[in-house]
Each structure stands twice: as structure tokens, then as C-alpha cells.
Amino acid sequence: MNITCITGYTPTPENKRGISALIYWLINGRPEYVHIKLYTYNINDIPDNEIYEIANQLKIEIYKIDLPYWYKKINKSFLNKFTDLFQIRPLITYIRPDKKILKELEKSDAIWIYPYFFYNYAKLLPHKTFIITGCDCLSNVCTTRISDLFYLKKYFRGIRQFLIRYNCTKLEKEFNRPNITMHYVGMSDLMFYKRLHKADNAFFLLHPHYGLKNKDIRFNTDKLDILIAGEYNHYMICDTDEMVEEMIHLKDLQKLIKITFLGKNWEKVKETLVNAGYDCEHKKWVNNYAEEIIKHDVQISPISHGAGTKGKVLDSIGNGLLTIGSKYALENICVRHKESCILYKYASEIPAILRSIALNKERYENMAQKGRSQILKYHNPTRISKRFFEIISKKI
Structure with missing residues (x-):
């Protein structure tokens, strides 16, 4: 043909x-x-x-x-x-x-x-x-x-x-x-x-997955390593702001997590969280995206609208990160809430979810492993x- x-x-x-x-x-x-x-x-x-x-x-x-x-x-x-x-x-x-x-x-x-x-x-x-x-x-x-x-x-x-x-x-x-x-x-x-x-x-x-890396799914023993990837733009502003508004009041969560922002325009969000006592890092660009994301434990995908399949979400789950996302973030991806991913209804729920992950790491490591297996099988x-x-x- x-x-x-x-x-x-x-x-x-x-x-x-x-x-x-x-x-x-x-x-x-x-x-x-x-x-x-x-x-x-x-x-x-x-x-x-x-x-x-x-x-x-x-x-x-x-x-x-x-x-x-x-x-x-x-x-x-x-x-x-x-x-x-x-x-x-x-x-x-x-x-x-x-x-x-x-x-x-x-x-x-x-x-x-x-x-x-x-x-x-x-x-x-x-x-x-x-x-x-x-x-x-x-x-x-x-x-x-x-x-x-x-x-x-x-x-x-x-x-x-x-x-x-x-x-x-x-x-x-x-x-x-x-x-x-x-x-x-x-x-x-x-x-x-x-x-x-x-x-x-x-x-x-x-949507087929991209080239995936071998990652040892074992969460950081010190602070849970959180990644938020993508640009802080109209897709992510609303849910991110709702999540941050809840986080700045939770003093105990500061000791449990550290956050890396990967993408453009996250300066003000990082500053807000740092001022509230959180450990944050911002990287505008990396040479090898897959090599970077596998350094982290969990990805948050606070996407408040959209359609189709979100490539960065597929990348995240396929590379072994436990992924927390909205219905728009996780649609069209062969994963299931509480089995191979975490689906939130309101972004204000995310801090409580992070606390649960940090205190029950083995349970959520298994969830991340299940997510990766699903992507390897169905998005081949x-x-x-x-x-x-x-x-x-x-x-x-």
C-alpha cells in the first residue's frame, strides 16, 4: 500500500x-x-x-x-x-x-x-x-x-x-x-x-505512547517529588490557582512534598508557594524531557478544559509517574481512578491527595506501576x- x-x-x-x-x-x-x-x-x-x-x-x-x-x-x-x-x-x-x-x-x-x-x-x-x-x-x-x-x-x-x-x-x-x-x-x-x-x-x-524510559518506581523516602509539566496558560490557570489557594494554608504538607515546575510562566506560582514555605524549583526547559520526568514520583495535571489526548499526561503515566489529573487530563487514556491513576473532581482536593500519597507510599507505588502497565499494553x-x-x- x-x-x-x-x-x-x-x-x-x-x-x-x-x-x-x-x-x-x-x-x-x-x-x-x-x-x-x-x-x-x-x-x-x-x-x-x-x-x-x-x-x-x-x-x-x-x-x-x-x-x-x-x-x-x-x-x-x-x-x-x-x-x-x-x-x-x-x-x-x-x-x-x-x-x-x-x-x-x-x-x-x-x-x-x-x-x-x-x-x-x-x-x-x-x-x-x-x-x-x-x-x-x-x-x-x-x-x-x-x-x-x-x-x-x-x-x-x-x-x-x-x-x-x-x-x-x-x-x-x-x-x-x-x-x-x-x-x-x-x-x-x-x-x-x-x-x-x-x-x-x-x-x-x-493515542500511541512515545518512547518510554525504564524507571524504578520507588517514591522518594524524604519528600514526595511532585512534577507539574506544561505551560501555565489558559489550560491550567484555573485549576492550578484553586489548588495553590488550598495549599498555602496547609503547613503540614510543606514537610511532605517538594514541587518542580517544568515549563513557562510558573514564576509567580512558584513565588507564592515558596513564600508559604514550600520547597519549589522551576525549570523552563530541559534537553531530554523523558529523562527529566522520570526523576519525579508524581505528576499533577491540573487541566481545566480541552479535548483529545494530552501528550504530557500519557508521557507521565507511561514513564511510571503516579498521575493526578482532571477528567480532561485523563480522558482517552486507558487508566482507572484509584487503580492506575487518581482523578480529582475539584482541584482543591489535590493537597489532601498528596498528603495521602506521602503517608502511604507503597500503595501508590503499586498504582503507578499499574498505570505504566496499562499504557504499555493499550497505547502500544x-x-x-x-x-x-x-x-x-x-x-x-
């Missing part, structure tokens, strides 16, 4: 300046009968020497495509930021393939688009089979945002999300075409898309990739 892939992001083993890891692991685990030629717009700006190495690792052909001059000019201008609310489609979706690429696409058994940016290619080749890896249902993402306090507290933020949701809904109608099959890594995304657009051209598969890249390409083969 010969597949041509058109991607915005050059595949990489871990997300690098964009959502580049999902496609890497889907390709890496593919069956032998699948041959892939990949064209990348390289939005994540991977150097040529790395692209060459990745092509060798994946045993595929990779060709770079230059982003059009008009796109680069407008995308960097103030005008684009000012008009994004009034664009029914994101600017990147207006890019059209040149004639050489269209000829290559004609030769393929199927055409794989990642992510949805280049869905319009399916209009140009209505007789060809297209698979579009979403990854998320755009209108579902916007719907969860509208109900989040971060947007409800600010009138213009909320209005902006309503406008974006309206535009995303109109855009997604274009995906419901006879020659397109949508692939989502979120079950709620799949169901939302099907119900909203009365579509039956989509499927869901679990080879297993998921095999199923992905089986589905494509039936569409041809």
Missing part, C-alpha cells in the same frame, strides 16, 4: 515546536506492507540534517515544501492577528498544492493529511481516498473552553470563543465529504463531530499503527 502524507509538522519522536510526535509514532509502528512518501511544510522548523536522520529512522522518503511567500508575510503581520476572528478558515488552509505534488498524489493509493490544515486537497482530488488525522474536534475544543472559568470571568474572552467556535463548526462541515475519513484521538471528539455534523466518516483510536504504537493502516486499507 502506497501512501502519500502531507503534513504541516515534520515528524519527531517528541513534540517539537508543535504536534509532531503523533505522526512519528503512527509511521514508526506501521506494518511492512505500508510504504510512505511524506511531504512536510516543516512548520516546526526541523533542520535538514535532523530531517535526514528521521527519514532513516522511519524508513520513508521525506521532502520539504516551502510555505508560500504570501502566507509567511501575512502570518507574521499584525493584520492576521487582528482578523483571525473573522476568518471562517485559518489562513494556512488556503495553501494549495503545486502541480508536481498533485501528480504525486495521483499515484498514491491513499493520501494522509496531518493535521486538518490541508483538507482542501480532497476537493481538488475527489476521486482519491483521504485520511485526515484531526487530531481534535475543533468545535469540541471550543465548547469545553466556553464553560471554563478562565473564559467566563472575562467577557471579551468568552465572546471571542463563541466566534471561534462558530467558525470552527462551519469549517468542520467541509470534512464531511465522501472521499474523506476523519481520524481522532479523542472519543468525545469523535462523538461530538458525528452528532454535530450528522457524519459517519470518522473513527477513533487511542505498533498495535495502534497496525489498526490505523488496516482501516485505511479498507477505505481504498
Whole structure:
């Protein structure tokens, strides 16, 4: 089976300046009968020497495509930021393939688009089979945002999300075409898309895990080592602030835990906790993400809205960290509350959960071990990739 892939992001083993890891692991685990030629717009700006190495690792052909001059000019201008609310489609979706690429696409058994940016290619080749890896249902993402306090507290933020949701809904109608099959890594995304657009051209598969490290799951004998990974932004602000507000009043918890923030914009949160007596560290960046996270015992994922599968949460559980998360953090991951993860209802519950872990380490070490086993079994890249390409083969 010969597949041509058109991607915005050059595949990489871990997300690098964009959502580049999902496609890497889907390709890496593919069956032998699948041959892939990949064209990348390289939005994540991977150097040529790395692209060459990745092509060798994946045993595929990779060709770079230059982003059009008009796109680069407008995308960097103030005008684009000012008009994004009034664009029914994101600017990147207006890019059209040149004639050489269209000829290559004609030769393929199927055409794989990642992510949805280049869905319009399916209009140009209505007789060809297209698979579009979403990854998320755009209108579902916007719907969860509208109900989040971060947007409800600010009138213009909320209005902006309503406008974006309206535009995303109109855009997604274009995906419901006879020659397109949508692939989502979120079950709620799949169901939302099907119900909203009365579509039956989509499927869901679990998100494959990334490269995992061998970690001896044994919690720190001194203080429980807590990790909070990701950027302190609209996804994590509300639940983080609720958790911190509870923590600053708990003097006994200071003796039981130490916290590492990994990502941007955590300075004020760290300062608040340090002033309250907590042992905290902040790292904006590390060279090897997996090597860093396995140094810790527990990861907190205080995500208050979103859709699809959260890569950093999957990374955390798969690498042996006991993971505490919201329903949005843990959705679409094959773990169960109190067996292989801890699901909180309100972020104010997190400090009490941490106290329980610190005082019952062996019990929670077993829980972390169960979580890792679940990820290794059900999120295995080879297993998921095999199923992905089986589905494509039936569409041809």
C-alpha cells in the first residue's frame, strides 16, 4: 500500500515546536506492507540534517515544501492577528498544492493529511481516498473552553470563543465529504463531530505512547517529588490557582512534598508557594524531557478544559509517574481512578491527595506501576499503527 502524507509538522519522536510526535509514532509502528512518501511544510522548523536522520529512522522518503511567500508575510503581520476572528478558515488552509505534488498524489493509493490544515486537497482530488488525522474536534475544543472559568470571568474572552467556535463548526462541515475519513484521538471528539455534523466518516483510536524510559518506581523516602509539566496558560490557570489557594494554608504538607515546575510562566506560582514555605524549583526547559520526568514520583495535571489526548499526561503515566489529573487530563487514556491513576473532581482536593500519597507510599507505588502497565499494553504504537493502516486499507 502506497501512501502519500502531507503534513504541516515534520515528524519527531517528541513534540517539537508543535504536534509532531503523533505522526512519528503512527509511521514508526506501521506494518511492512505500508510504504510512505511524506511531504512536510516543516512548520516546526526541523533542520535538514535532523530531517535526514528521521527519514532513516522511519524508513520513508521525506521532502520539504516551502510555505508560500504570501502566507509567511501575512502570518507574521499584525493584520492576521487582528482578523483571525473573522476568518471562517485559518489562513494556512488556503495553501494549495503545486502541480508536481498533485501528480504525486495521483499515484498514491491513499493520501494522509496531518493535521486538518490541508483538507482542501480532497476537493481538488475527489476521486482519491483521504485520511485526515484531526487530531481534535475543533468545535469540541471550543465548547469545553466556553464553560471554563478562565473564559467566563472575562467577557471579551468568552465572546471571542463563541466566534471561534462558530467558525470552527462551519469549517468542520467541509470534512464531511465522501472521499474523506476523519481520524481522532479523542472519543468525545469523535462523538461530538458525528452528532454535530450528522457524519459517519470518522473513527477513533487511542493515542500511541512515545518512547518510554525504564524507571524504578520507588517514591522518594524524604519528600514526595511532585512534577507539574506544561505551560501555565489558559489550560491550567484555573485549576492550578484553586489548588495553590488550598495549599498555602496547609503547613503540614510543606514537610511532605517538594514541587518542580517544568515549563513557562510558573514564576509567580512558584513565588507564592515558596513564600508559604514550600520547597519549589522551576525549570523552563530541559534537553531530554523523558529523562527529566522520570526523576519525579508524581505528576499533577491540573487541566481545566480541552479535548483529545494530552501528550504530557500519557508521557507521565507511561514513564511510571503516579498521575493526578482532571477528567480532561485523563480522558482517552486507558487508566482507572484509584487503580492506575487518581482523578480529582475539584482541584482543591489535590493537597489532601498528596498528603495521602506521602503517608502511604507503597500503595501508590503499586498504582503507578499499574498505570505504566496499562499504557504499555493499550497505547502500544505498533498495535495502534497496525489498526490505523488496516482501516485505511479498507477505505481504498
